[in-house]
Amino acid sequence: MATLDLTTRQRIMQLIAGTLRTSRQLAELVGVPERQIEDHLAHIVRSVARDRARRFVLDPSACQDCDFVFRGRTRLTRPSRCPRCRSEAISAPRYGIELRSTTGK
């Protein structure tokens, strides 16, 4: 079981390296439910935070009706409703891992 988990997590990390994907895209690519993807992502956030060479990127959800952006949101799941216009047309957040510059930026 643990080995399978690790493999799934490593696959997710490979799939978001250098790009951005939604949890739904990842669920389709990896073949596990979206909820499991979100669980894995929570662990990936923590492990990447300890890694000096990499950085976890969260492209936040946005309202598709008024362009409100859910910045500063730390939860990984999609918000259900826009606080500004009450629309439920919220784009899914996207996740990525980018390599941190080693030149001191």
Ligand SMILES: [Zn+2]
């Ligand atoms: Zn809105």
